Amino acid sequence: MGIHTALHEVHADSLAKLVNFSGYCMPLHYGSVIDEHRAVRDSAAMFDISYMCILEVVGERATNWLRLMLSNDVAKLDIGSALYTCMCLEDGGVIDDLMVFKLSDFQYRLYFDSARRRKNLKWLNGHLSGKVEIHEVRDNAVIAIQGPDAIGLTNLAMDSLDLPLQVNELKRFSSVTCGEWFVSRTGYSGEDGLEVTLPAGQAESLWKALAEQNVVPAGLGARNTLRIEAGFGLYGQDIDEDHSPAESGIARTIDIDDSDRVFIGRKVLEEHRRFGGRYFQVGLTLEGQGVLRRGAGVQLVGQSIGQITSGSFSPTRSASVGLARVDRMFTGNCDVAVLDRLQTARITSVPFVPHGLSR
Amino acid sequence: MDIPGDLKFAPSHEWVRVEDDGTITVGISGHAQQQLGDLVFVETPEIDHECDAEEGIAVVESVKAASDIYAPVAGKVTDTNGALADSPELVNSDPYGEGWIFKMQPEDVDAVQNLMDPDDYQSYAENEES
Structure with missing residues (x-):
């Protein structure tokens, strides 16, 4: 069922329910999505x-080239720091969203889901020019440790x-960076943590030392419920080539502060950043x-205005929440098709659960 | 999970127990709840609803997906498990006991005898999985 990561044996021994995810054989859960979700909110x-x-990205012109390729501006990065960004088409559609780390003035690291590996x-x-090279970093494992106790327990x-x-x-x-290890204080759960x-x-020894x-080990199921509560979009669901970052709830990834910076899609992206696009992302609570569920139609006084993207x-709110892409802003309530009938959903601020560090 | 010996099973993974008063109690199998994962919502049928065999009359939703629960035989719904409104997880923790979903008065109680015995269901579920 797909490529095995370095931790495959450990997952299999833990009786994880395995599924294919972007070509990799990954744990969906190790017994209970909700218990794993709560472990992240309560402890770690x-x-x-590793998918x-x-x-x-290395070379003398690495900074300038990434300032052209990405919607966010790597010029504001200090060495060691990270930025969440989009990489867009000329028409503003998102090719992928990714994390970029600055290792030195001439070296950056990009992290994204393998789902878009080929495309990216x-x-x-296709846009490479002189004095910039791209190398894929292989034969690594990536482990995310998330939760209020993640830092302390990882240290131990x-x-x-x-x-x-x-x-x-x-x-x-x-x-x-420490030898062949690269550790960042980042994550996708809305809690403090590390990647x-x-x-x-060496993956198995770290995994076992953490255990x-x-x-506790957690799978893709909890990763999904956590990121939805945290209001983080997922490429292919909430973010895609047909919509700009501003139409996908991530206008913050468009940096137009430097009016001299030329970047791919700038014309459309700058307009969307300033005035909004044709669509808006809203958070809904049923x-x-x-x-x-993804794909459910959203209506306002009988008129279809969009759909649920995730x-x-x-588990934290004990209610159903979702991100929707709609063609107009509104306040109060709307109707969503749930179980073949319309039910009331309420506009809710995103994130649905405040991020750990701000609680 | 051990399957109580007095149960019958439908191919759509519901279990059925014939009670002394001739009604039947219906729930979903231990295998089915395991496949679905943590349940977060159970929609029980309307009491007095008259249904055909294999008609979808209830819904269980897990974190992952929604699944219909089918009437194992034709009849009329007589009771539903009110505890599931607040505690849908009972279906996970005790599928053959506290996690029952609804009771029916079957049109023909003998129809229940056409359903699978626990042993047959066990091998049916294992085959379906592989």
């Missing part, structure tokens, strides 16, 4: 996210492995019972 859990694709490589290679796990890494002083959205890239052969500290039951 670990995710195998991430890692690219390094083709696009980036690393101590037990005699690693010379101090992660508790790492600032939010920054990273540290650790390490050689595949010794009572960090008033009645049932679950908002929906789930929110």
Whole structure:
């Protein structure tokens, strides 16, 4: 069922329910999505996210080239720090959303889901110019440790492995390189946490050391419910080539501060950043019972205005929440087709659950 | 999970128990709840609803997806499990007990005998999985 990560044996031994995800065989859950979700909100859990694709962009012109390729501006990055950005088409549609880390003035790292690997490589290679090279970083595992206790417990796990890494002083959205390890204080759950890239052969020992500290394993199911509560979009669902970042709830990834910066899609993106696009993203909470599901139609006084792009039951809120793309702004309530009938949903601010560091 | 021996099973993974008063109690199998994962919502049928065999009359929603629950035989709904409104997870924790979903008065109680025995269901479910 797809490519095995370095942690495949461990997942299989833990009786994880395995599914194919972007060509990789990944755990959906290890028994209960809701228990794994709660572990992240209450303490800490670990995710195998080795399906991430890692690219390094190196060369004298790396900064200038990324300022052209990405909607957010890498010029504002300090060495070690990270930025969430989109990579857009000329018409403003999103090719992918990704994290970019600045390692030095001439070296950057890009992280994105392997789902768009081919497309991204083709696009980036097609725009390569002199004095910039792209290398894919392979044979690594990536482990995300997320939750209010993630930093402390990871520190203890690393101590037990005699690693010379101090992660508790790492600032939010920054990273540290230690030999072949790359650790950043980033994540996709709305909680504090880390993402650790390490050689595949060492993944199992870190995983087991974390388990010794009572960090529980969690799968894609919890990763999805957590990111929806946190209001983070998923490429292919909430974000796509047919809509600009501003139409997908991530206008913040369009940086127009430097009026001299030329970047792909700028004309459309700048307009959408300033005035909005044709569509808007709104957060909805279902008033009645049932679950908002992707694709469900959204109506306002009998008129269709859009659809749910991601929906789930929110374990933290004990209600169903969803992200919707609609063609007009409104306040109050709307109707959503749930279980073959219209039910009332209420406009709700996103994130649905405040991010851990701001609680 | 052990399957109580007095149950019958439909191919759509509902279990059926014939009660002393001739009504039947219906729930979903341990195998089915495991496949669905954590349940977050159960929509029970209307009491007095008259249904055909294999008619979808209830819905269980897990974190992942919604699934219909079918009437195993024709008849009339006589009771539903009110506890599931607040505690849908009972279907996961005790599928053959506290997690029952509805009761029916079957048109023909003998129709229940055409359903699968626990052993047959067990091998049916295992085959379906592989």
